[in-house]
Amino acid sequence: MNSKIKAAIIFVIYTFLVFIFSILWFIFFSDASNVLPPDQFAYKFDNGIIYFFMLIPPVLMTAELFGFSWFFGVSSNGTKKRFSNRMLGHLKTVLITCVSCVILCFVSEEALIPSIQNAVSLYEARARNYWEYTELAEEYSKSGSFNNARFYAEEALKLYPGSTEAKSLALRMERESLEANSAESISSTVADEKNDFIQMQNEELSYSYLTEAEKAFAAADYINAHYYAEMAAKATERDGQNLLRAKEISSVSWGLLNSDKNTFNKESGDVYKLKKEAYNALENGDVLKAYYMLIKLNDAYPTDPDIENYFEETVNRLENQYFFVDETDDLRDFETANNVYFSVTKPDGQVDLIFIGGISVVENTGQFIQYFRNFSVTSFSEDGHVKQFFSVPYAKMTAQLVSSLLESGLVSAERELITSNDQYVPYVFLEGVDRQSENTRNAIKPKFKYRMEEEAPSFYILDIPFGDLTLIRQACDGADKMPFISLMRFISKASQYGFSSEVYTAALAKRACFPFIILALMIAIAIMSFNYRLLSGHAFRFHWLLLFPIMTIILRFFLMLTDYAESLLAISLYSAVGAACPAAMIFLSIALVIIISFRFLSSHSE
């Protein structure tokens, strides 16, 4: 008993030393130039832990080899014949030990390593975003759109507050954008169509509101004057001339509106006209125009039931066609996936290739609302010619029931769909509009290239079951990182989305048989330790411990080779038995475990 405890202590110390070694190795010798300096230590540390978890199988096997070799040496009387009772007892011990080791390996492989890898990829994503923001800031400043440049410089600074580079960049951009703004106010606004999707900066917005307010005030349109002045006051962040002027216009026009009931009544004729115009616009399908008219009217006459009803109706319809640009603010830092791509083959043979630069999932909606950054779709005809391409900087996706899409007429009934009526499909809004005013600079619109068939649509319907989108998102990270359950659901669909079913099925097969393979190897190692056991009567020499690390390295190399052999077998098996490959691999590995167990039982001493 005493020596058992001693052995256990030796292995615990050994494991601990391996842990320390892998962490120190990564801290001192690994390259972390692909993450930001403040994250570097944590990045190296996490990588060290991942490496340690990867070393767990060979470390456990080393412990097993030496431990059993000693254990069998002191307790192997009565093993002269093959299949002796003594060996059956040994097999029990071996199986209990090995199965618990295998569980440990499986947990570290399927749960611990992925969770740390998530943290590691977060550091990498942060650095990527930071470099891209600084690059974008430089590019925008070169092309003269300083507001965008400043926005990105500030975003970069948010990601890495200690960076002197980002600080100086942000300062420079602020200075340049201020200079540019003052220049702009003299020579009126220069439309910058190229970057119209970027949120216009508040000060600039405020200034344009104020101009509108001045205009309206001069035309004695006090409703609009008050409205725009209020907007201008809301938008500005600094106390200054603009704010004072905005407040002035606001209070004067409000006073005029309220004090003189007659003006109000006089104008109700105008209001009626406006209402009618908005209503007509709504009826004619120009939802945007109706929306912007009604939002003003609603602000001015919040109690008018007509306006309220129209407004509600308009917002409902608007939300079926557009999304609001301000919803996409700051989504970048909350992206759950990057570089997602897949293909969809339509019933008429057309192939759509879809690329999404980043996906942000809105919390608490059950993933039913997602935003796609850099959403682009390339369509090819059946014979391989490019039919159409479009890309949009941001798109909003909502999950919709196919039958409800058909009912509401959003999708024409003639259109062939692969998905059935009771399925949810991702419905993508391609156009974004400003929430408050008809600001075309702010709006998001898809850009089309190549031959266009009809009028550019404002939506894109992804003809795939909604659940598959999550699977595809995970599949793009690679078959090895995909959660096990998702991988199982994905393999039958892989090739229809442009992924190789060979690769994903083989990955599933490999991961499914991993515990059995490790178990088989561990029993094989138990056979080795029986064959080369320390014969009774010999004392354990301390310097033998030096062989531990060498054994771990040999076993690690051997496990890597086993992994390679497994991949080869799994992929080749796929071509022989197809989708039954995982089952076949599990069957083979269980057979291997049984054969090796019998081999263990048949071991005997001479």
Place this chain on the structure above:
Amino acid sequence: MKKSFFLVLVFFVIFLVLLLGAAFFTMLEENCTHMKAGINSSFFNWTFFLNSAVRYLPWCAILSLMMLILYIIKHKFTILQFIIPYYIIALLLWMLAIPGCAFLYDNVQKAFPISQPDSQDFSAGYFRKDGEFLTFVTGKEEDDGEIWRRKVFSEQTSSVSQESDDITETTETAENSVIFADSLIEKAVSIPAWWNFAHEKCLLLKKVCRSALEKGYLAYILFATMGFALSSVVFMCRFSSWRLVNALSVIILSVLIVIANIHFYDIPIIEKIPILGEWWLPLVFNATICVLFMTVGIINWIRHPDRNMEDR
């Protein structure tokens, strides 16, 4: 005497198992290198199997010799019972079998040639990563069969640079998929880096062996001194009182001898340390190893003639 004959039998059993295993897995490897996503290929391919069996024949024989030492460590053999058959096998192997394998290999290569994987022809309907681009094969030109392989999306997500080249056709192929016909399959089979390295070094040894054979038998014997050094490891099989330590030492020593011998022929290393390239160095090194291990083994045998024997 009976036991010595039995040892020869064991050698052939180990050799056969190793050879079949190596040929089987190399066949799978060849399968995978020729495979393309979405195109079915056969599981058993006799050309690949036979070709790999012949290719790995000498390697498996050398490895079996090493495994034979592990067998000797486990079982009761007196030193004379195992030394004589072991050295007969080793001599036959290094002096006759390996040169013979070279000629066998040439003939089998002619009879069952393996085509190189075609990395120009891509199967349609799959995304493949090509540098920072994703490519997608959309179809084939009907006249000349040229494949339309398009760079569809840039991996760089920068919204500014993405506008320039969204859909460009590409004909050049990625450089890394030289061995594999399909980069998708290549990425899925995780070849360990050390395996590639070891493979490369083994090819180097093979090349040296072939060129030595061409130069004449004497030049070959100079190369084959590595075999004598490797065989002398058998003397170390009763080195420690723990058989596990013996088994590990035998493995480690054999690997070290091979690594040391590779250094005598590896041109980049020779350029750094010129003395390694001298023709006599392998002879001196391997002879020293031989003598050293033999001395240690014989002294060990005199001091503990019954070491590692169970129940004595």
